Amino acid sequence: MDGGEEMTAATADARGLKKGPWTGTEDAILMEHVKKHGEGNWNAVQKNTGLLRCGKSCRLRWANHLRPNLKKGSFSPDEEKIIIELHAKLGNKWARMATQLPGRTDNEIKNYWNTRMKRRQRAGLPLYPHEIRQGIDDDHHNDDEFEFEFDSFQFQNQDLQNHQNMIQYTNSSNTSSSSSSFSSSSSQPPKRVCLDPLISTNQGLDELPATPNFQMFSLSENNDTLVDVEDDNNHFAFSLPLSSSASSNELCSPDQLLELISENSTRNKKDIDAMSFSSLLMGDHEMGASFFPLGLDNAVLELPSNQTPSHSLTSNTILDNGVPYNPPPTNSGLLDALVEEAQALSRGGMFKDVRASSSNLCENQDKPVEMEFENRLNSSHQSSFEMQTEASNLASPSGMFVGNHQGNNMAEPYNAPPSSSVDPIASLGSCFWGNMPGIC
DNA sequence: AAGGAACCCAACCGCGATAAG
DNA sequence: TCTTATCGCGGTTGGGTTCCT
Numbered sequence: 001m002d003g004g005e006e007m008t009a010a011t012a013d014a015r016g017l018k019k020g021p022w023t024g025t026e027d028a029i030l031m032e033h034v035k036k037h038g039e040g041n042w043n044a045v046q047k048n049t050g051l052l053r054c055g056k057s058c059r060l061r062w063a064n065h066l067r068p069n070l071k072k073g074s075f076s077p078d079e080e081k082i083i084i085e086l087h088a089k090l091g092n093k094w095a096r097m098a099t100q101l102p103g104r105t106d107n108e109i110k111n112y113w114n115t116r117m118k119r120r121q122r123a124g125l126p127l128y129p130h131e132i133r134q135g136i137d138d139d140h141h142n143d144d145e146f147e148f149e150f151d152s153f154q155f156q157n158q159d160l161q162n163h164q165n166m167i168q169y170t171n172s173s174n175t176s177s178s179s180s181s182f183s184s185s186s187s188q189p190p191k192r193v194c195l196d197p198l199i200s201t202n203q204g205l206d207e208l209p210a211t212p213n214f215q216m217f218s219l220s221e222n223n224d225t226l227v228d229v230e231d232d233n234n235h236f237a238f239s240l241p242l243s244s245s246a247s248s249n250e251l252c253s254p255d256q257l258l259e260l261i262s263e264n265s266t267r268n269k270k271d272i273d274a275m276s277f278s279s280l281l282m283g284d285h286e287m288g289a290s291f292f293p294l295g296l297d298n299a300v301l302e303l304p305s306n307q308t309p310s311h312s313l314t315s316n317t318i319l320d321n322g323v324p325y326n327p328p329p330t331n332s333g334l335l336d337a338l339v340e341e342a343q344a345l346s347r348g349g350m351f352k353d354v355r356a357s358s359s360n361l362c363e364n365q366d367k368p369v370e371m372e373f374e375n376r377l378n379s380s381h382q383s384s385f386e387m388q389t390e391a392s393n394l395a396s397p398s399g400m401f402v403g404n405h406q407g408n409n410m411a412e413p414y415n416a417p418p419s420s421s422v423d424p425i426a427s428l429g430s431c432f433w434g435n436m437p438g439i440c
Numbered sequence: 441a442a443g444g445a446a447c448c449c450a451a452c453c454g455c456g457a458t459a460a461g
Numbered sequence: 462t463c464t465t466a467t468c469g470c471g472g473t474t475g476g477g478t479t480c481c482t
Contacts, residue, residue, distance in 0.1 A: 111449055
């Protein structure tokens with residue numbers, strides 16, 4: 001009841017009480033008082049000691065700095081891991097997290113997390129390392145408490161973030177995986193793109209581990225196309241022409257692309273290297289629309305020959321609400337098509353055959369498929385997720401592909417929000433991600 | 441060397457829950 | 462049962478420091 005009689009800092013100020021950093025003398029007075037009278041009754045501190053601090057300030061000072069057994073210094077790797085795990089499970093329950101980290105305060109943990117999150121956001125990285133998310137998924141597959149806490153947190157706070165982290169771009173020189181057909185024509189190692197939203201990100205981008213969870217892409221020898229560098233027979237092939245102009249079919253090299261990006265951004269080139277490539281494709285809020293004139297809207301997604309684009313909308317497709325879907329012209333770009341697709345979906349809702357084929361695509365891969373976060377959750381927490389997405393009326397229909405990646409057919413259709421509330425770019429992100437075989 | 445950006449952290453703020461009278 | 466006091470929590474702010482250009 002701070003608005004009531006409890007001394008707030010504001011009222012403390014008005015009564016001549018001090019604000020701001022504590023001095024050593026004040027600390028000593030407070031410690032002496034606690035030693036004599038114990039914790040609690042913080043407003044009595046001022047009365048008893050003459051300390052010009054409000055009770056609330058005293059409590060905070062004691063709890064965060066003066067009480068015994070407080071650990072000082074930066075978090076150990078173990079502590080960091082615990083924090084990440086706890087946050088994945090609890091969300092922003094700093095006090096609860098602090099109980100699992102003896103000697104650490106909620107404020108410390110909160111500061112640590114916020115700093116870390118900012119940093120990762122700037123780098124376009126997912127918040128949770130893959131192994132943590134995988135562990136969470138495994139550990140709590142049937143954990144009701146977890147399901148509730150996790151769902152309520154995850155999709156309120158991180159839906160957008162996860163989408164933004166769909167594609168990671170790096171110019172790593174570690175190009176061990178190779179394909180002869182894609183050898184670089186220049187002296188520089190090929191630029192690589194990792195299409196996996198579940199990247200473990202404790203490492204730098206140059207240190208991405210070569211695990212089956214990673215889908216590494218490179219640039220074609222013409223530097224005009226993002227291509228899958230893996231050469232597995234059943235592996236889907238992917239190419240993404242990089243056009244330098246929205247209105248032409250001219251292609252630009254990755255370096256040109258980076259230059260263009262740099263010119264259109266306040267970021268420096270180093271940041272561009274590390275940033276989420278999804279920003280280019282989807283235009284996150286920070287990057288804005290400055291990337292779309294680069295011509296990525298002319299991009300075309302090529303699907304594997306044995307994986308016909310049945311997940312793409314065709315003229316035969318009937319949306320759930322019975323509205324026939326008119327596909328964009330076949331020669332339209334990926335972005336246009338996906339925007340159109342997303343808009344159609346937002347108009348007409350989800351339809352079952354798309355979701356099923358999307359799942360099949362995942363199933364057909366010979367590598368273990370890492371489901372994107374929501375879809376993995378959906379496989380075990382589907383109903384709660386749908387409730388969440390509907391309740392929060394997500395502009396981005398992240399629950400669009402509500403089936404799991406193991407080929408199970410979908411349950412209920414996604415009920416898209418009214419088209420007026422749908423950001424086509426955000427929709428695109430969901431659509432792109434949901435449909436991308438290598439990413440699902 | 442200077443200026444700005446980014447980082448870090450302590451402290452403040454406001455609100456809800458609970459205890460006490 | 463109502464009012465008041467206190468506690469606890471999560472979000473936010475602001476200032477000092479470090480890093481980068």
